[in-house]
Amino acid sequence: MATFPPSVQSRVVTDEDVKRTYAADAGPEPRDPARDVASDYTVVRARDVADVVAVLEHAQATGTPVVPQGARTSRVGGARATDGCIVLNVEALDAIETIDPVEGIAVVGPGVVNAALKAAAAEAGLFYGPDPASTATCTIGGNVATNAGGLCCLKYGVTADWVKALDVVLPGGEVMRTGHRTIKGVTGLDLTGLFVGSEGTLGVTTRVVTRLVPAPDPALTALATFGSLDEAVRAVVALRLDRHRPSLLEMMDRASLDAVRGFGDYGFPEESEAVLLVQSDRPGHTAEDVARYGELMTAAGAVEVAVAEDRQEADLLLQGRRVLSTAVEALGARIAEDVCVPVGRLGEYVRGAAEAARRFDVRIPVSGHAGDGNLHPSIVYPYGDAGARERAWAAFDELMQLGLSLGGTVAGEHGIGSIKRRWFAAEVGPREVERQRAIKAVFDPSGIMNPEVVFGPAGRVAGAAGPAT
Numbered sequence: 001m002a003t004f005p006p007s008v009q010s011r012v013v014t015d016e017d018v019k020r021t022y023a024a025d026a027g028p029e030p031r032d033p034a035r036d037v038a039s040d041y042t043v044v045r046a047r048d049v050a051d052v053v054a055v056l057e058h059a060q061a062t063g064t065p066v067v068p069q070g071a072r073t074s075r076v077g078g079a080r081a082t083d084g085c086i087v088l089n090v091e092a093l094d095a096i097e098t099i100d101p102v103e104g105i106a107v108v109g110p111g112v113v114n115a116a117l118k119a120a121a122a123e124a125g126l127f128y129g130p131d132p133a134s135t136a137t138c139t140i141g142g143n144v145a146t147n148a149g150g151l152c153c154l155k156y157g158v159t160a161d162w163v164k165a166l167d168v169v170l171p172g173g174e175v176m177r178t179g180h181r182t183i184k185g186v187t188g189l190d191l192t193g194l195f196v197g198s199e200g201t202l203g204v205t206t207r208v209v210t211r212l213v214p215a216p217d218p219a220l221t222a223l224a225t226f227g228s229l230d231e232a233v234r235a236v237v238a239l240r241l242d243r244h245r246p247s248l249l250e251m252m253d254r255a256s257l258d259a260v261r262g263f264g265d266y267g268f269p270e271e272s273e274a275v276l277l278v279q280s281d282r283p284g285h286t287a288e289d290v291a292r293y294g295e296l297m298t299a300a301g302a303v304e305v306a307v308a309e310d311r312q313e314a315d316l317l318l319q320g321r322r323v324l325s326t327a328v329e330a331l332g333a334r335i336a337e338d339v340c341v342p343v344g345r346l347g348e349y350v351r352g353a354a355e356a357a358r359r360f361d362v363r364i365p366v367s368g369h370a371g372d373g374n375l376h377p378s379i380v381y382p383y384g385d386a387g388a389r390e391r392a393w394a395a396f397d398e399l400m401q402l403g404l405s406l407g408g409t410v411a412g413e414h415g416i417g418s419i420k421r422r423w424f425a426a427e428v429g430p431r432e433v434e435r436q437r438a439i440k441a442v443f444d445p446s447g448i449m450n451p452e453v454v455f456g457p458a459g460r461v462a463g464a465a466g467p468a469t
């Protein structure tokens with residue numbers, strides 16, 4: 001176990017059971033079962049910035065890898081312990097320092113939960129846009145590190161569109177400030193943008209300045225069922241072209257509807273191939289918008305359209321979508337995927353996933369943020385079945401390849417983490433990997449920041465022949 005200065009020693013978790021809970025995240029089991037459990041790692045729960053500084057001084061001096069950690073909801077193995085590392089959890093840095101309606105900003109610690117920032121903004125009549133489905137648990141620091149998206153990106157963009165400035169502790173303990181709190185500011189390179197989405201590979205974020213905007217209206221919902229995927233995709237395209245873009249546009253395919261039906265009765269007809277959920281939150285125009293969205297979906301071929309007339313009905317329509325994650329988890333172990341393809345090619349992707357499910361004998365319900373072309377297939381297999389696990393990972397590779405072949409990307413919003421390194425390299429190519437490694441080295445010359453994610457440890461080539469996990 002690492003020996004820290006006395007100020008930090010009391011933050012080290014000593015209970016082995018508690019330690020283990022900080023070693024895992026919400027990503028899938030690694031491909032290689034031998035790598036399931038990390039050894040010889042230390043967990044530090046920082047209480048303040050001084051703790052973070054002390055840990056990064058120590059880590060740099062001793063060459064110890066550091067895994068920054070928020071709420072551990074990473075879907076890609078980005079926040080899990082690795083052999084010999086320090087897991088540096090910053091959830092306790094959860095102060096909401098400022099909500100400033102005049103400047104339109106919030107200043108928060110990295111451990112502030114996404115939903116808590118939304119609630120604090122709402123109290124001041126303001127709105128913070130990014131809304132991952134994990135909003136109730138994930139932290140703003142984690143959202144910044146992964147450039148998180150969510151259900152409302154279609155209208156409000158991703159985390160990068162909302163972050164104005166950061167405090168980051170670099171390896172060695174220097175506190176660096178990026179960006180501007182002012183409404184405008186264009187001095188120099190956009191280092192805030194560089195840190196957003198860097199998955200803890202450059203430093204540890206200890207303060208975030210976000211943009212806030214005037215609050216929209218409470219959303220109303222329309223739900224449509226479709227007899228064919230092509231009609232559902234046609235509706236998605238029509239909705240994207242509408243002058244008043246929906247604030248949410250989600251899709252569930254037949255396998256997702258089967259999973260939800262197995263879980264409870266949410267009123268989805270057996271014969272549906274796809275369901276779309278659409279919302280408007282446009283101040284003063286929600287009812288008018290959802291009625292028009294309903295007409296657009298009917299024109300595209302929807303079999304049935306239900307339009308909520310009030311908030312309660314709107315919430316009821318969303319319930320089937322809300323239970324989907326739990327319904328899929330009840331089916332077995334899962335690899336949650338996150339490809340993003342051009343919107344017009346959504347149907348090809350969903351059909352390809354269904355074909356892969358048949359061939360590899362696994363279940364692959366596909367759902368997601370159709371309005372962004374961002375789908376989340378879940379590759380599901382029985383717990384403890386080694387053969388099925390292997391087939392599931394083979395299906396995963398095939399879905400990565402399929403996404404790329406359709407002109408998409410292997411990571412829409414969850415990041416690369418440790419599970420997609422090979423596919424990151426496949427998408428961007430070896431020269432780009434080297435360029436990005438060189439940029440990392442400017443901030444992290446010893447390569448100690450989250451070295452198992454994105455690029456992989458220096459010296460290892462993260463190409464097609466690189467390590468599988």
Ligand SMILES: Cc1cc2nc3c(=O)[nH]c(=O)nc-3n(C[C@H](O)[C@H](O)[C@H](O)COP(=O)(O)OP(=O)(O)OC[C@H]3O[C@@H](n4cnc5c(N)ncnc54)[C@H](O)[C@@H]3O)c2cc1C
Nearest residue numbers: 070071072073074078132133139141142143145149200205
């Ligand atoms: C049920 C469920 C639904 C989800 N839905 C969505 C969704 O709709 N959209 C979406 O984008 N994601 C979604 N996710 C994924 C996940 O919630 C996001 O990636 C989230 O941003 C991670 O936040 P976290 O606090 O849990 O971070 P962690 O999981 O703890 O860490 C994630 C990454 O950020 C780094 N990190 C964390 N904190 C810091 C910090 N302070 N400084 C530097 N690096 C840091 C870690 O090293 C790691 O690489 C979902 C996950 C689950 C389990």
